[in-house]
Amino acid sequence: MDIKFGAAGNSNLFYEQGNKSSLKMPAWLAEMGLNAYEYQCVRGVRIKEEFARKLGEEARAHNISLSIHAPYYINLATEDPQVKEKTKGHIIKSLRAAHWMGALTVVMHPGGGAGKDRAAAHQRAKDLLTEVLKEAREEGLEHIRLAPETMGKINQLGSLDEILDLCTVAENVVPCIDFGHLHAVTQGSLKDKESFAHILDKVSSALGEETVKKLHVHFSPVEFTKGGEKKHQTTLEKEFGPDFTPLAELIIERKMEPVIICESNGRQAEDALVYKRIFEKVRDQSIKDLGPLAPERS
Numbered sequence: 001m002d003i004k005f006g007a008a009g010n011s012n013l014f015y016e017q018g019n020k021s022s023l024k025m026p027a028w029l030a031e032m033g034l035n036a037y038e039y040q041c042v043r044g045v046r047i048k049e050e051f052a053r054k055l056g057e058e059a060r061a062h063n064i065s066l067s068i069h070a071p072y073y074i075n076l077a078t079e080d081p082q083v084k085e086k087t088k089g090h091i092i093k094s095l096r097a098a099h100w101m102g103a104l105t106v107v108m109h110p111g112g113g114a115g116k117d118r119a120a121a122h123q124r125a126k127d128l129l130t131e132v133l134k135e136a137r138e139e140g141l142e143h144i145r146l147a148p149e150t151m152g153k154i155n156q157l158g159s160l161d162e163i164l165d166l167c168t169v170a171e172n173v174v175p176c177i178d179f180g181h182l183h184a185v186t187q188g189s190l191k192d193k194e195s196f197a198h199i200l201d202k203v204s205s206a207l208g209e210e211t212v213k214k215l216h217v218h219f220s221p222v223e224f225t226k227g228g229e230k231k232h233q234t235t236l237e238k239e240f241g242p243d244f245t246p247l248a249e250l251i252i253e254r255k256m257e258p259v260i261i262c263e264s265n266g267r268q269a270e271d272a273l274v275y276k277r278i279f280e281k282v283r284d285q286s287i288k289d290l291g292p293l294a295p296e297r298s
């Protein structure tokens with residue numbers, strides 16, 4: 001099974017151990033037993049080509065699958081022509097950086113509040129995304145998957161339905177399913193396997209089985225209020241969900257090969273490892289349950 005677990009950006013521990021450059025991250029993650037890294041461009045794409053290419057080499061040398069998180073400043077729903085141009089720039093620059101480093105996926109927030117007319121805002125987001133994709137194609141960047149993320153606040157564009165609809169714009173647009181955000185936006189509804197299955201089924205019926213199989217996932221414990229997401233927590237704070245076990249069971253049952261990126265606050269790599277251990281436990285149990293004729297684990 002080609003399932004990947006990794007970190008969004010660099011854990012506090014990475015710096016506490018004296019590391020400074022993200023170029024060390026692929027080796028550091030591999031040493032921990034992880035195999036994915038989401039490089040953070042959330043405050044702007046400032047990465048230079050040489051650095052990006054070096055990071056790509058490091059990642060390949062250590063068998064780490066790369067993705068990029070695009071800037072928070074993206075606002076696909078804006079009516080301001082200047083913000084529109086900036087939004088396009090952020091996305092194109094992120095795609096270029098992904099191309100340099102050999103990253104497969106660029107995650108982005110659709111951006112902007114939903115406003116009074118949510119449907120109109122969503123339509124503007126779709127239109128601008130179509131425009132950006134045209135420019136990306138002209139630059140030969142269409143081999144990189146662009147992944148709008150499900151958002152955690154009720155008043156933000158980026159509900160599951162909105163994200164799935166955005167993904168119908170082009171073949172290389174796929175959803176980034178942030179289960180922590182979906183848990184927060186639904187006031188903690190992800191409590192059992194059925195609730196996780198419901199999300200996967202929705203993705204599948206909107207975008208097909210293959211999209212579910214290769215799903216890009218964000219997973220972390222999220223604290224929420226009535227308005228949705230308040231703060232990303234860590235697995236050390238036991239009161240915050242969602243639990244990873246139901247998703248692990250579904251990944252095995254449905255033979256999925258997702259990339260699971262953990263965005264825990266300061267412990268993104270350590271918690272990715274917690275999720276990987278849960279997955280391995282569930283997998284080993286399911287092999288046991290199959291009895292002596294079960295195929296050997298890979």
Ligand SMILES: [Zn+2]
Nearest residue numbers: 069108109149
């Ligand atoms: Zn995000």
